[in-house]
Amino acid sequence: MLIVNSPVKEIKEIQKDIFLQKIYSPVIAKQIKPGQFLNIRVSETVSPLLRRPFSICDVDGDYIFLMFNIFGEGTKILSHKHIDDTVDILGPLGNGFNLTNDFDTAIIVAGGLGSAPFPFLTRLLKDKFDIYSFVGGRSKNDVITYNLLNVQTATDDGSLGFNGNVVQLFEKNLPSFKSKKIKVFGCGPNAMLRALKEVCIAHNINCEVSTECAMACGFGICQGCPIEATEQSDKYLLVCKDGPVFNVKDVII
Amino acid sequence: MLIVNSPVKEIKEIQKDIFLQKIYSPVIAKQIKPGQFLNIRVSETVSPLLRRPFSICDVDGDYIFLMFNIFGEGTKILSHKHIDDTVDILGPLGNGFNLTNDFDTAIIVAGGLGSAPFPFLTRLLKDKFDIYSFVGGRSKNDVITYNLLNVQTATDDGSLGFNGNVVQLFEKNLPSFKSKKIKVFGCGPNAMLRALKEVCIAHNINCEVSTECAMACGFGICQGCPIEATEQSDKYLLVCKDGPVFNVKDVII
Amino acid sequence: MSNIDLSVTIASLKLRNPIMLASGTVGYGNEIAEFIDLNKIGAIVTKSLSLKPRKGNAPQRITETPAGMLNAIGLANVGVEVFLKEKIPFLKKYDVPLICNIAASSVEEYVECTRMLNEEETIKAFEINVSCPNVKDGGLQFGNNLTAVGKVTEKVRAVTNKPLIIKLSPNVSYIHEFAQVVKDSGGDAVSAINTLVGTAFNIFTRRPKIQNVFAGLSGPAIKPIALAKVLEIHQKVDIPIIGIGGIMNWKDVVEFIIVGASAVQIGTLNFIDPTAPIKILKDLENYCKQMKINSVSELTGSYII
Amino acid sequence: MSNIDLSVTIASLKLRNPIMLASGTVGYGNEIAEFIDLNKIGAIVTKSLSLKPRKGNAPQRITETPAGMLNAIGLANVGVEVFLKEKIPFLKKYDVPLICNIAASSVEEYVECTRMLNEEETIKAFEINVSCPNVKDGGLQFGNNLTAVGKVTEKVRAVTNKPLIIKLSPNVSYIHEFAQVVKDSGGDAVSAINTLVGTAFNIFTRRPKIQNVFAGLSGPAIKPIALAKVLEIHQKVDIPIIGIGGIMNWKDVVEFIIVGASAVQIGTLNFIDPTAPIKILKDLENYCKQMKINSVSELTGSYII
Ligand SMILES: Cc1cc2nc3c(=O)[nH]c(=O)nc-3n(C[C@H](O)[C@H](O)[C@H](O)COP(=O)(O)OP(=O)(O)OC[C@H]3O[C@@H](n4cnc5c(N)ncnc54)[C@H](O)[C@@H]3O)c2cc1C
Ligand SMILES: Cc1cc2nc3c(=O)[nH]c(=O)nc-3n(C[C@H](O)[C@H](O)[C@H](O)COP(=O)(O)OP(=O)(O)OC[C@H]3O[C@@H](n4cnc5c(N)ncnc54)[C@H](O)[C@@H]3O)c2cc1C
Ligand SMILES: Cc1cc2nc3c(=O)[nH]c(=O)nc-3n(C[C@H](O)[C@H](O)[C@H](O)COP(=O)(O)O)c2cc1C
Ligand SMILES: Cc1cc2nc3c(=O)[nH]c(=O)nc-3n(C[C@H](O)[C@H](O)[C@H](O)COP(=O)(O)O)c2cc1C
Numbered sequence A, B: 001m002l003i004v005n006s007p008v009k010e011i012k013e014i015q016k017d018i019f020l021q022k023i024y025s026p027v028i029a030k031q032i033k034p035g036q037f038l039n040i041r042v043s044e045t046v047s048p049l050l051r052r053p054f055s056i057c058d059v060d061g062d063y064i065f066l067m068f069n070i071f072g073e074g075t076k077i078l079s080h081k082h083i084d085d086t087v088d089i090l091g092p093l094g095n096g097f098n099l100t101n102d103f104d105t106a107i108i109v110a111g112g113l114g115s116a117p118f119p120f121l122t123r124l125l126k127d128k129f130d131i132y133s134f135v136g137g138r139s140k141n142d143v144i145t146y147n148l149l150n151v152q153t154a155t156d157d158g159s160l161g162f163n164g165n166v167v168q169l170f171e172k173n174l175p176s177f178k179s180k181k182i183k184v185f186g187c188g189p190n191a192m193l194r195a196l197k198e199v200c201i202a203h204n205i206n207c208e209v210s211t212e213c214a215m216a217c218g219f220g221i222c223q224g225c226p227i228e229a230t231e232q233s234d235k236y237l238l239v240c241k242d243g244p245v246f247n248v249k250d251v252i253i
Numbered sequence C, D: 001m002s003n004i005d006l007s008v009t010i011a012s013l014k015l016r017n018p019i020m021l022a023s024g025t026v027g028y029g030n031e032i033a034e035f036i037d038l039n040k041i042g043a044i045v046t047k048s049l050s051l052k053p054r055k056g057n058a059p060q061r062i063t064e065t066p067a068g069m070l071n072a073i074g075l076a077n078v079g080v081e082v083f084l085k086e087k088i089p090f091l092k093k094y095d096v097p098l099i100c101n102i103a104a105s106s107v108e109e110y111v112e113c114t115r116m117l118n119e120e121e122t123i124k125a126f127e128i129n130v131s132c133p134n135v136k137d138g139g140l141q142f143g144n145n146l147t148a149v150g151k152v153t154e155k156v157r158a159v160t161n162k163p164l165i166i167k168l169s170p171n172v173s174y175i176h177e178f179a180q181v182v183k184d185s186g187g188d189a190v191s192a193i194n195t196l197v198g199t200a201f202n203i204f205t206r207r208p209k210i211q212n213v214f215a216g217l218s219g220p221a222i223k224p225i226a227l228a229k230v231l232e233i234h235q236k237v238d239i240p241i242i243g244i245g246g247i248m249n250w251k252d253v254v255e256f257i258i259v260g261a262s263a264v265q266i267g268t269l270n271f272i273d274p275t276a277p278i279k280i281l282k283d284l285e286n287y288c289k290q291m292k293i294n295s296v297s298e299l300t301g302s303y304i305i
């Protein structure tokens, strides 16, 4: 964990309303792993006051990438940064995806901005594993397939790909992975993660999801980010410290 | 009085720490008079919350100019604007200098950033009147002579021009205006304005000063900007509405 | 024309919409009328009036704080007589409900002010400021004292039949107790909240930034506190509430209404954007459309807890 | 090395400097130790401890507000026993005064917690949280009730000789009355302030943003209020004050000290910049140099009004 002021080097609108920000931050780039996140202070003023958590989207040499849409004030300010304006980064945070497990095929299941952590995961896994990506959204504009491999898409309104949600699409395709040792990596809205958990548990599939919740500190001192554990019930887990990546077996989403 | 969102077109550091900002704002440019001011919202966020008052420094065609230094958060944000970023302007505000009086020679007495309103005044008066400018500051770097005419300078530390304050310099030069019908226009810190008032009243010179104080609204609804009147004592005058320019005879500075 | 009903009712006071302009943040209406059409506003509340003119505090009266501002104007106002003679004529030209806010340093003065203003038909209601923290002889002891608030309400009630609104102090532990006293003493509604007591010092001179030392905190900084006070009253006392405190946009207005306000007042925002009240009205209407709400009054206290 | 004396004394508690880390904003020190050298800090205050472990409130527990944040953590903590067994060993490694903050729902529980912790020599003082607004069975009634605060102080005083600090609720009209009761009941110092009661609602779901509905407001938004409370106490009661509320930088620290604080606590800022406490120390020293102040304790209550 460190705090570094890093210059923005590029901001691209990779598709309508979705921004990719390239930041020069060699030390973070060196340390961070897929599934970890950064807590970013977008302004020196008190508005917004708190840092904003963002998944590490990708790493390329000394550069890191964030992916976001304009949700509120913080992301608006972030999207308006000029080249060489700096952002104040606290990270790397959280645990990241567990990549040591025994699997030969990685399956990504992402809803909406849930695609954010997966370009980096894909980059690291693609030479050693088979990767299949199921990507969904409410509508065509919400589906983000940027830098993913072997993509199949789903939209709630049928405007792109499969007409339905991405977990249904994934389940429909499950039979094709029968001969593989698969591991699922999920990220997206809670409702989607719940559905994904159900499917994976029903089919006894190893599945990790990156969860989201309101955060203040991002590193375990505020107790602001509880998530209910499946087992021990006398205490909550913390999304920022014990997660954000959890095995679906371990938490109640 | 109107509210307009106007784009910044140029920011120049005219001397160390002193910025001149050129803004495209045709309607304001058309209406505003020297000595009036603008109340500017520098950010869409709540930080800073209130508008910041600035004298109109100059007008050129459809462009207006502000002059400022980095004092706190508001002026810092203002100085960091990029070209075509907008500022939210409320104005013109206040009364401005009274130029209908009977005088043939205008004398400007300015301390520090008190020079701000005078480039515009000079521009409007220079073809019809003689103008002499006495400009002071604590030290060389604080003396702002930008676009002023017939300038004599004073510094407290003697690093430039007369060694002493600008009011002393002005008083020393008074004899040279004996044959003229002079009017003095002053702006600067309160201590300076008090001294100027004393000199002008002692010598029975017509003198208007642009005063400053904390403001919220800038147009008379908050009652935040009282200044004590010389005459009637059952109520305060408002700097924003009754001023910011006052005849030194009318107010207790 | 839209078919959303924005009108609201507070006791017998009918307003075309719930957006009022708060006391002390619009003077007597003259200046803000240059920016907005007062006829479109729900109601305008005057600067607090006292029996005699008050000069107010010496400068400095205001300073900015994080997402807020402190003020200690000291109730500078023209006094009831001058108000009636010189300020009412301007306001008569508009078709906007006028609410007179009254501040005083004794129960008798509250009653006397009300009596003098009561005849003027342009005045549609009274808002009694028991909570101004900046007047040393009045203010605090009234607003933070249940008995005093009860007594003021009762005595003023006795001299007017116009809707009587008591503007409550937030500087108390349980504001609903005050709302209950107002109700029990014959008041028709409460306004919540007035400013919170605050201060600020210059660290180089070690002097207070505000000449009066203690001052009133307003602006978005106080919004969460104001919302909690409104909700507390709504949960415990059956009385119409006018929500005030840190409103910056239509979303804040909706939030106040959801937690229990029948109408709201806009204060500090008028200094920053005097056109905001009108913009908010449009946005409020859009919200109602989007949420399929026919009448904004349905929203009042519609929280789901 | 500099020749500015930053050390301060609060009753018998000697601190190397006035910068403490506030309860609930640094856990038990483990995480923040990755960012700063705890040995340089004036003191560290633990998350409120209760007799038994507390799971705390269900999510959502926090939300941002203008220049502030609301929290209703619900005093999630490991409990006194686990604290002694598992958390103290880490803290023992540092030479930083440890202050145990205690929260309870009854006078007996306060006393019992204190008794259990009193033997542990690493603990240099107690801070009694009578003012947490988020615990329904405890909290509010204690902090806003003079008699209860007096009783807790007296009973806890009876079981410890260590410095006893009572952390006051700001949700009262006259906080100095509480400081006076603390003094009269044997307390050594007061901390002011804890969070203010606030709330926030989602306008589309109409549900509270915080699961507990009411929550505590902290951050720069509350600084002017906190300063006024500290000043009020300093003007009326002769007791050491620890100033808390919205500190974002060294200037805020100086402001608190000028209005009467002997030391300060940094809360929400730790979430935003955990290295800030150390930076503030340097800047505080520079300020003293610039102002020709030899000992920071000279500054306490040095306002000129
Ligand atoms: C581990 C993690 C990784 C993330 N990765 C990304 C990413 O890669 N790209 C991206 O666009 N977004 C990501 N997010 C979400 C992102 O943090 C929010 O979109 C961002 O905070 C919005 O800030 P804002 O100021 O624009 O919006 P605002 O309108 O100001 O809202 C943000 C506020 O809402 C609260 N909040 C944030 N998230 C939640 C939530 N899930 N539930 C309830 N309240 C919440 C916070 O307290 C915050 O103060 C991630 C969140 C987490 C926790
Ligand atoms: C009529 C008028 C004209 C002005 N013209 C100019 C100009 O042309 N150029 C220029 O650089 N500055 C000018 N100023 C001063 C300018 O408004 C301040 O420098 C500016 O507000 C600083 O804002 P900030 O956010 O940078 O500083 P901050 O540190 O945020 O301080 C500004 C805050 O201090 C308060 N404040 C501002 N002025 C005073 C004061 N005189 N006394 C006490 N408190 C005060 C305000 O409440 C404001 O919120 C003028 C002021 C007035 C009233
Ligand atoms: C400069 C100023 C002057 C005020 N004067 C009065 C007043 O005279 N009477 C009164 O009842 N409230 C007065 N108030 C309080 C406001 O009406 C309102 O209750 C408070 O500012 C909170 O709302 P806001 O956060 O929207 O400003 C004043 C507020 C400000 C900022
Ligand atoms: C997330 C959070 C948790 C807190 N938990 C506690 C607590 O357990 N006990 C306590 O006495 N105060 C607690 N506080 C209050 C702080 O110690 C402090 O009094 C308050 O936040 C004001 O200071 P600040 O504005 O610097 O944060 C908590 C504050 C926050 C923000």
Ligand code: FES
Residues within 6 Å of the ligand: A214, A215, A216, A217, A218, A219, A220, A221, A222, A223, A224, A225, A238, A239, A240, A241
């Ligand atoms: S965000 Fe602070 S503990 Fe997780």
Ligand code: FES
Residues within 6 Å of the ligand: B214, B215, B216, B217, B218, B219, B220, B221, B222, B223, B224, B225, B238, B239, B240, B241
């Ligand atoms: S600044 Fe508001 S009345 Fe002058």
